[in-house]
Amino acid sequence: MRQDCTETRELLTWYASGGLAPSEQGTVLAHLGACEACRLELAEALRVARAVRSTVRQIPGPPRRALAHVLANTEGVPIAEIEMGSSLAGVSLGMSAGERGLPIRGRLRLLGREVEIFRVSRSLSAAV
Amino acid sequence: MVDDQGAVADVGRGDRRAFESLYHRYADRVYRFAFTLLRNRHLAEEVVQETFIAVWKGAKGFEGRSQVSSWLFGIARNQAHALLRREARGERARELPAPLPDPEEAFARDQLASRVWEALGRLSEAHREVVFLAYYEGMSYQDIAQMLSLPEGTVKSRMHHARRALAEVLT
Ligand SMILES: [Zn+2]
Numbered sequence: 001m002r003q004d005c006t007e008t009r010e011l012l013t014w015y016a017s018g019g020l021a022p023s024e025q026g027t028v029l030a031h032l033g034a035c036e037a038c039r040l041e042l043a044e045a046l047r048v049a050r051a052v053r054s055t056v057r058q059i060p061g062p063p064r065r066a067l068a069h070v071l072a073n074t075e076g077v078p079i080a081e082i083e084m085g086s087s088l089a090g091v092s093l094g095m096s097a098g099e100r101g102l103p104i105r106g107r108l109r110l111l112g113r114e115v116e117i118f119r120v121s122r123s124l125s126a127a128v
Numbered sequence: 129m130v131d132d133q134g135a136v137a138d139v140g141r142g143d144r145r146a147f148e149s150l151y152h153r154y155a156d157r158v159y160r161f162a163f164t165l166l167r168n169r170h171l172a173e174e175v176v177q178e179t180f181i182a183v184w185k186g187a188k189g190f191e192g193r194s195q196v197s198s199w200l201f202g203i204a205r206n207q208a209h210a211l212l213r214r215e216a217r218g219e220r221a222r223e224l225p226a227p228l229p230d231p232e233e234a235f236a237r238d239q240l241a242s243r244v245w246e247a248l249g250r251l252s253e254a255h256r257e258v259v260f261l262a263y264y265e266g267m268s269y270q271d272i273a274q275m276l277s278l279p280e281g282t283v284k285s286r287m288h289h290a291r292r293a294l295a296e297v298l299t
Pocket residue numbers: 004005006008031035036037038
């Protein structure tokens with residue numbers, strides 16, 4: 001195999017996947033015009049690229065609940081990241097923020113167990 | 129419509145609408161990436177969730193030096209690896225509710241796709257991520273190398289190996 005065939009074949013994969021810079025595309029195209037063997041190689045590279053794309057496209061997106069989870073875990077301002085041994089503190093934290101009517105989020109470490117505290121807005125509760 | 133960079137800047141300022149719009153633009157792609165890597169729908173779902181939670185927290189720090197998509201896939205990749213480490217230690221963050229139809233069922237009706245999917249399964253995770261980023265996202269080897277902090281030669285050789293393996297099941 002000629003030296004420029006070796007170089008071309010390395011780039012062909014990327015030419016077929018659509019990730020080759022325009023300058024490199026020129027090199028590939030110039031070579032392909034003069035080399036039958038590399039044209040066959042390109043046909044194979046294109047078949048692989050098409051097959052992978054069409055396979056991946058058949059993977060569905062995430063279920064709707066994923067967005068609800070993301071929104072519930074990002075809503076509001078994180079107001080506390082505290083560590084303590086009493087659950088009473090968690091209760092008072094939740095209440096005080098609730099009275100202000102703000103969507104809040106806190107993270108408590110209670111007796112070594114992490115507990116998320118957040119209040120979800122009405123629109124989100126309806127969406128879940 | 130705001131471009132990706134603008135959307136991330138808005139998210140950094142706490143814009144919920146921009147955040148949801150970014151989610152809708154990228155959630156499917158991130159899920160497909162995670163599912164291709166991990167081949168497990170529960171884990172893929174968790175990767176999507178953790179990725180966007182991280183995006184919400186980290187949007188302020190996005191400096192726009194890379195494309196938004198590379199930034200996002202980079203986060204997703206870190207989340208996927210973190211999940212795998214937790215799995216390996218036997219710690220699961222939380223159990224997800226009711227199982228959903230397996231995405232792999234979708235391939236059952238498409239012989240070519242199931243052969244490709246099987247072939248992908250025989251590749252390493254490191255090869256699968258390059259395959260996804262190159263073929264599905266159309267990224268250049270330069271960008272993939274930068275995103276994965278790998279030499280360009282490594283990215284090229286992984287792709288070369290993967291293409292050979294995939295070509296075999298197509299003949
Ligand atoms: Zn040639």
